Amino acid sequence: MVDTSLELFGCGHRACGGCGPALAARLILKGAGENSIVAASTGCMEVFSTPYPETAWQVPWIHSLFENASAVASGIEASLKRQGRSEHVLCICGDGATFDIGMLCISGAFERGHDITYICYDNEAYMNTGVQRSGATPYDASTTTSPAGKESFGNKRPKKDMPQILVAHGAPYVATASVAYPNDLMQKVERAVNTPGPCYLQIHAPCSTGWGFEGGKTMEIGKLAIQTGLWVNFEMVDGEIAKAKKVVRKPVDEYLMAQKRFRHLFKPARNEEEIAKIQAIADANAAKYGIDIKPKE
Amino acid sequence: MMEIMEGSHAVAEAVKRCRPEVVSAYPITPQTHIVERLAEFVADGEMESDYLTVDSEFSALSACVGASAAGSRVYSSTSSQGLILMAEVCFNASGMRLPIVMSIANRALGAPLSIWNDQQDSIALRDSGWFQLYAEDVQELVDYHFLSFRVAEDHNILLPAFVCFDGFILSHTYEPVDIPDQEEVDAYLPPFNPYQKLDATDPISMGMYATPDYYMEFRYELDRAMERASRAIKDAGQAFGEQFGRSYGSLVEEYRMDDADTALVALGSICGTVKDAVDEMRDAGRKVGLLKLRSFRPFPKEEVAKALDGVSQVAVLEKNISPGSAMKGAVGLEVKDALWKTGIDVYSYVIGLGGRDVRKKDIAAVVDLAERGRGDMFYGLREELI
Amino acid sequence: MALNVGCAARPGRARDNKTGSWRVFRPVLDAEKCKKCGLCLLICPEGCISEDDEYPRVDYEYCKGCGLCAEECPAEAIEMEQEEK
Structure with a gap:
């Protein structure tokens, strides 16, 4: 059982007000518990939580580089095993560190089968360096390196399907969660750290600064992503879909209109063609994970 | 006891006697005979280590960082392109003051691709904050491993170390060499006593970032540790001579x-x-x-x-x-x-x-x-x- | 003050950084409306809301005034009020 009163991520960190990743950090540690060691990647969370000597982490925490947290965690796990120690080993890394620059190390760590839980806090771009696109950036999102313009609707590629890549590695537990559903998130962390072998959890962590919305709306945006089918909260156990959060889906417009990064799709008029493509992504997600609740007759 | 042994196998024998808890390495010519032999030792139960068969040199040294931070003695070995791929981790490990010892089978850098010897690889990393010893022959090569772990782990030093030796010329050459007994090595090299470690019963944050108010002083401390290493290497070399009869009391x-x-x-x-x-x-x-x-x-x-x-x-x-x-x-x-x-x-x-x-x-x-x-x-x- | 070896530190010092100074709007609780559900304690990204006689209490030394608690409160018991500086 998750002890929600456990506070292992302290006040005084330098995240923006309403920060999705900061909330994720708190919830992750509630789920993982104090018998945990965290390996972090370079990124927003690392920077806002650990300017020397002011660490916000009350569990053992290590940051080495941007792209190697999973390899560092491999070494920690191997060391603990030799020492007969029992701490849970977690990686907590951003989407750039996970989807892009850290792929090699992640693939190696999962293939070797280390008993680690890799958690990606996914805010869908390189936020620490000023909102550049990553492999996790959704289709048509405007970022500083995929700006919308006269001949661009923003990011040209759909989000990489990272969970499926880890499923293909044979990970026993792969799940997605959202800061908008804190109890679900904490329970998934608890399940992951207690599942032997390499587990992967990808957490939707809205970024008010990077996505363009008010910090108080972080959970509302997270809920809209789920309600529109653009984010699906699911669990895959031994490669099979075990659970997915069902919704009565809303049109994607509600999610898109609430964020500056998609505002170009509504100016000067609603971009029918592009929004239809995004709706198709949501429809495909819904079909794949079976999330649609049919309205009652 | 003197034996005729290939340089790489002599290194593996030395490393075994240093009792690293975690070995993490990626194969590269001409280092392969070392890691193959270590893998055999682990497979045969002659060495109580976890041997990580990693995906790259980059991960090899990254795993060493994690294992060292968690409180284990760790070892790796590489060469040439592998060392250059590790470069980012090398700077990181020394900055975190993790006493990792790594054997470098010195080899040229591409392009053009060359598997043969020179010392461009380790010399290119001269500013990475690792102390670097260069062996003339297989005996020195063996002895430098015991010495390097002892110096690296000294709480007054806490620096990682390269034990450099010329690829093929030493790695693949058979020479007479004295491999000290385990008990003798244990007497020279005490069990690893980490200065600090990741431990849920006594948490710390490692590898934090430093603002301009702090960064320079951390670099100053690294340089000072390297200055102290001069004395420490000589002292360890002297002590080695007193115990084993081969003195390295000077740099x-x-x-x-x-x-x-x-x-x-x-x-x-x-x-x-x-x-x-x-x-x-x-x-x-x-x-x-x-x-x-x-x-x-x-x-x-x-x-x-x-x-x-x-x-x-x-x-x-x-x-x-x-x-x-x-x-x-x-x-x-x-x-x-x-x-x-x-x-x-x-x-x-x-x-x-x-x-x-x-x-x-x-x-x-x-x-x-x-x-x-x-x-x-x-x-x-x-x-x-x- | 000597540096810690390897840029390491023990927990606790983040609290030196009083982020409450960032705040423009402050959350104010209406105790009569509050259902003591505890959601605001759970979702505060600062972790600066605690329980006091079962009611939520905001630590204004750290509250950045993001308004997430007010947005999400199911009883609408939290109002954001402009800070007077």
Whole structure:
């Protein structure tokens, strides 16, 4: 059982007000518990939580580089095993560190089968360096390196399907969660750290600064992503879909209109063609994970 | 007990006796025989270690960072491209003050691709904050592993270490070597006692970021640790001599330097050839000697200045190239600095890159060049190709 | 004050950084409306809301005034009020 009163991520960190990743950090540690060691990647969370000597982490925490947290965690796990120690080993890394620059190390760590839980806090771009696109950036999102313009609707590629890549590695537990559903998130962390072998959890962590919305709306945006089918909260156990959060889906417009990064799709008029493509992504997600609740007759 | 053994296998025997809890390495020529032998030891239960078969050198050293931070003695080995791929982690490990020991089978860097020996790889990482020892023969190579773990883990030092040795020339050569017994090694190298570690019962944050208010002081502390390492290596080398009869109480070794007029300076296995060449030149009445550097980082400036006091010229044999540098070689600059204002001429000779053989007559030719005031050049180029 | 070896530190010092100074709007609780459900304690990204006699209490030394608690409160018991500076 998750002890929600456990506070292992302290006040005084330098995240923006309403920060999705900061909330994720708190919830992750509630789920993982104090018998945990965290390996972090370079990124927003690392920077806002650990300017020397002011660490916000009350569990053992290590940051080495941007792209190697999973390899560092491999070494920690191997060391603990030799020492007969029992701490849970977690990686907590951003989407750039996970989807892009850290792929090699992640693939190696999962293939070797280390008993680690890799958690990606996914805010869908390189936020620490000023909102550049990553492999996790959704289709048509405007970022500083995929700006919308006269001949661009923003990011040209759909989000990489990272969970499926880890499923293909044979990970026993792969799940997605959202800061908008804190109890679900904490329970998934608890399940992951207690599942032997390499587990992967990808957490939707809205970024008010990077996505363009008010910090108080972080959970509302997270809920809209789920309600529109653009984010699906699911669990895959031994490669099979075990659970997915069902919704009565809303049109994607509600999610898109609430964020500056998609505002170009509504100016000067609603971009029918592009929004239809995004709706198709949501429809495909819904079909794949079976999330649609049919309205009652 | 003396045995005839391949250099790589001798390294593996030495590493086994250092009892690392975690070994993390990626195969690369000419380092492979070391890691293959270690994997066999683990497979046969002769070594109580976790051997991580990682996806790359980058992950190899990253896993060492994690294991060291978690409180284990760790070991890795690499070469050439592998070391350069690790470069980012090398700087990180020293900044975090993790006492990792890594054997470097020195090999050229591409392009063009070359599997053969020179020292461009480790010399390129001279500023990465690892102390670097260079072995002349397999015996030194074995002994430097015990010494390096002892120095690296000293709480007054806490620096990672490269044990450098020339690829193929030492790694694949059979030489008579004394591998000390486990009990003797245990008496010299105590169990790992981490200065600090990741531990849920006593949490710390490691590898935080430093604002401009702090960063410089961390770099200053790293440099100070490297300065202290000079003394620590000598002390550990002295203690080694007292226990094993082979003393490494100095960061340099002088060979027939008495009354020498021309001194050669070199690192690694080439010193064997140089000693033979010096003997021949001495027999011919020429006043030539060798100053062998055991350590490039920390650079033994005082020992170099003292040993070279009184010579007329110095010829530095460089198995590295710093393109665009006036001296061409990285070691010569440091020797020149050690001899600043003495009036002694110091010349660099880029020699033996990419496995080009260096013979006694080449050493004699370099001495001729130095005595004629010619240097800071490549030696032994094939004129027909350029 | 000597540096810690390897840029390491023990927990606790983040609290030196009083992020409450960032705040423009402050959350104010209406105790009569509050259902003591505890959601605001759970979702505060600062972790600066605690329980006091079962009611939520905001630590204004750290509250950045993001308004997430007010947005999400199911009883609409939290109002954001402009800070007077």
